[in-house]
Amino acid sequence: MDPKEQLKRKIEEEREKLNQLLSGGGRVEDAYEQSLVVDKLIEQYMEA
Numbered sequence: 001m002d003p004k005e006q007l008k009r010k011i012e013e014e015r016e017k018l019n020q021l022l023s024g025g026g027r028v029e030d031a032y033e034q035s036l037v038v039d040k041l042i043e044q045y046m047e048a
Contacts, residue, residue: 003048004048007041007045007048008045010041011038011041011042011045014034014038015038017034018034018035018037018038
């Protein structure tokens with residue numbers, strides 16, 4: 001699997017975690033931190 005495909009899968013995994021935080025009524029700080037993780041991965045994907 002090429003690196004770009006690996007990043008795509010990782011983005012989906014991390015986005016799912018973010019969705020769970022948002023729908024589960026978790027702490028806002030945790031959701032924000034997770035959104036930063038997703039943003040960083042998307043940045044890496046776009047640069048690849």
